[in-house]
Amino acid sequence: MLTAYPNGDGFFQQDNAPCHGARIVQEWFQEHGGDFTLLRWPPQSPALNPIEHLWDKVKRANRQLVPQPSNLTELHSAIHQAWCQIPCIIFQHLVESMPRRITTVLKAKGGPTKY
Known part of the structure; x- marks a missing residue:
């Protein structure tokens, strides 16, 4: 965040999914609280979180790979x-929606x- 927003004026969208509620994650947000503004969203809310649509596109593309990835790299x-x-237009449409x-x-x- 500090690379993109060196003045600490960036925003980080947090959807409060259960995996994001881990103590280590919450501690990290507290440690870096001055580096950006944390936006809180309802837990697991694809209706309000357009990133879910983008991740769906990534998942669909990766499911079609033959052979499937066999390691983390x-x-x-x-x-x-x-x-x-x-396509960039997909991002634009999601923002406009x-x-x-x-x-x-x-x-x-x-x-x-x-949605």
Whole structure:
């Protein structure tokens, strides 16, 4: 974060998934609290977290690999390649969809949505 935002004015999105609640993770956030602003989101909320859609694209691409990655180095490379192949327009559409997502979640009062 300090590389991209040396003034400490960056934001880190935290979705509060159970694996992110580990003591070591919480301690890290406390230690680095002045380096960025931590945004808290509802736990495991794909309705509000557009990154879930991007990870789905990466997972789908990697499931189609033959042969499948057989070690961490190959897996890292496959994930990186799949991520880099996502067209920029997809990122833009996800960002632009946020007002619609928020409106939909508010109308559903936090209940299920098409997202």
